[in-house]
Amino acid sequence: MSANSIFAFDVYGTLFNIQSVDATCEEHFPGQGESIGQLWRQKQIQYSFLRQAMGKYVPFSSVTKDALRFSLASHHADWTQETEQKLMKAYNHLSLFEESMHVLQKLKDQSATLIVFSNGSRDMLEPLLEQAGLNDYLDHIISVDDIKQFKPSPASYQLVLDTARVPRHEITFLSSNGWDISGAKAFGFTTAWINRSEQPTEELQLPPDYHYTTLNPLIEG
């Protein structure tokens, strides 16, 4: 990748490991942590799609809490408001993937413009980025909350374009989520799918331009 490149990174699952909430789930619900965490994430994504389709936007922090409640109810769990708050707080303390910080540093050294672009509302996104110490490397933090439309709507990707002010294909968008890559590709960005769990390509006739398993290839060669 050349100097002065523009990179827009998805956050959840791409820079940060969302599976790190499973440990907190396990503390509160022994033996069910992984299963609760998995359904929590599935419903979180589904609810954002549904709300986008229904035109019933609420911030991603509300979507995340709703999804948690569905997952707990589905597991026949009993829980208090205090437990719910602790589980929600785990989302502000996700672990970075091991290469994330180094890749951002290297790209910044090469004078790249670094953007994060997330479905997360600022009440979730800003504490997360701050506690991870990423703010020094980021030129822009873009949340769909500013227009109240979730990815993968064209209006959401437009937010990145309005910030970067370059032709669409000059923006390289990176996400671990195949659906997010499809949306960005449909919008006209150059896309790199960080396929961390080695999933098949989504059958949406919108294949990624680049296909990696970590962020490392961005700073290699």
Place this chain on the structure above:
Amino acid sequence: MSANSIFAFDVYGTLFNIQSVDATCEEHFPGQGESIGQLWRQKQIQYSFLRQAMGKYVPFSSVTKDALRFSLASHHADWTQETEQKLMKAYNHLSLFEESMHVLQKLKDQSATLIVFSNGSRDMLEPLLEQAGLNDYLDHIISVDDIKQFKPSPASYQLVLDTARVPRHEITFLSSNGWDISGAKAFGFTTAWINRSEQPTEELQLPPDYHYTTLNPLIEG
């Protein structure tokens, strides 16, 4: 429910058992039929939401084929075009739930207006309804394909309203899909969730008006 009522039924999972494709999957991929069928359905629904959010509509028959391909690839299956066609054809021969026909007959005897309203495109929907012998009971067959927007978009439910031409709450919408019930409720229909697999209510702040586990309560007392 009173005479002259208007009922709009979802099709897949509500009148027909979509799990009946699992047997065909099992024939072709022994030991993996249920798992292939389950992921096929999950991706089918997800792809319809994604295409609605991206504004990239294709008919549900294409969505269904794409979802099948993803599921097969995910299961590391080898398959031929012939196998694909056989599996797709299973969607035209789904089994009715045991009470579906009787309930439609009874409601028709009571002079109810009966509508089916589906994400399915007519190339899937019409052969299915015909082979099951339902056409005699149905006043209207409505497919989102006529406006190329999937449920749960408000535009899709509007199609039913345009056909029925009554105030929204006079239309009782029935679906086994919690997300479809939420969309119909957001639009203003009276909703009855046919919660066949006894799932928790979706956490979308749009609870159903009625909550049944089969269609039978529609014709009881």
